Amino acid sequence: MNRPSPAKRGGIVERSKREKMAELTFTYGTMASGKSTLALQLCWQLREGRSDVALWTFGDRSAEGMVTSRIGIEAAAEAIEPGESLERHVGTLLRRAINILVIDEAQFASVSQIDELACIVDDHAIDVHAFGLSADFLLNVFPASARLFAIADWAHELPLTSSCWCGQKGRCNARVVNGVVAREGTQIVTGDVSEGVVHYQVLCRAHYRLGQLSAHAS
Numbered sequence: 448m449n450r451p452s453p454a455k456r457g458g459i460v461e462r463s464k465r466e467k468m469a470e471l472t473f474t475y476g477t478m479a480s481g482k483s484t485l486a487l488q489l490c491w492q493l494r495e496g497r498s499d500v501a502l503w504t505f506g507d508r509s510a511e512g513m514v515t516s517r518i519g520i521e522a523a524a525e526a527i528e529p530g531e532s533l534e535r536h537v538g539t540l541l542r543r544a545i546n547i548l549v550i551d552e553a554q555f556a557s558v559s560q561i562d563e564l565a566c567i568v569d570d571h572a573i574d575v576h577a578f579g580l581s582a583d584f585l586l587n588v589f590p591a592s593a594r595l596f597a598i599a600d601w602a603h604e605l606p607l608t609s610s611c612w613c614g615q616k617g618r619c620n621a622r623v624v625n626g627v628v629a630r631e632g633t634q635i636v637t638g639d640v641s642e643g644v645v646h647y648q649v650l651c652r653a654h655y656r657l658g659q660l661s662a663h664a665s
């Protein structure tokens with residue numbers, strides 16, 4: 448039986464022996480499940496007493512170059528354009544002797560960028576902790592997330608902390624357009640999501656299917 452050694456079972460843990468192989472870890476969940484909060488907390492904990500931890504984001508809900516969480520904590524991050532080559536950013540990591548890279552909004556990366564992350568792990572022995580959504584508002588797995596599921600050393604689902612209005616676990620990230628659950632549309636809305644016309648709401652599977660956004664069916 449090939450059992451993982453105790454040291455390899457942990458997911459988001461700092462490994463003390465640098466001679467171990469670096470790993471690619473994907474932590475995923477629904478919206479409002481605390482992904483950004485956990486990414487920031489991991490970064491903060493790791494940075495206690497060390498300077499070899501970098502933070503990237505593939506897109507942030509507030510401003511470029513920041514990772515922010517809904518509970519109000521934030522940190523400066525390197526903003527990566529979806530689709531761009533990571534070569535320049537990798538050069539920066541190497542110059543700064545980074546050993547751990549924390550990434551938020553990994554679902555917005557391109558598949559080739561995820562493959563480049565794997566190279567960062569395998570060729571440069573940098574641990575990569577990627578956080579992101581698994582599926583979009585149509586319940587299709589993001590291409591980047593699918594790639595991470597395929598090649599990450601570890602994939603962890605965050606505990607489902609966001610609930611549907613009915614109290615059931617919130618499994619589905621519904622896109623609500625003018626008060627109606629959208630059944631089609633582009634995977635990424637490029638306009639201002641905060642305008643109020645478009646917003647996202649976490650629903651259980653049944654209420655996603657029914658398109659019911661509250662106890663008072665419209």
Ligand SMILES: [Zn+2]
Pocket residue numbers: 611612613614615650651652653654
């Ligand atoms: Zn429900």
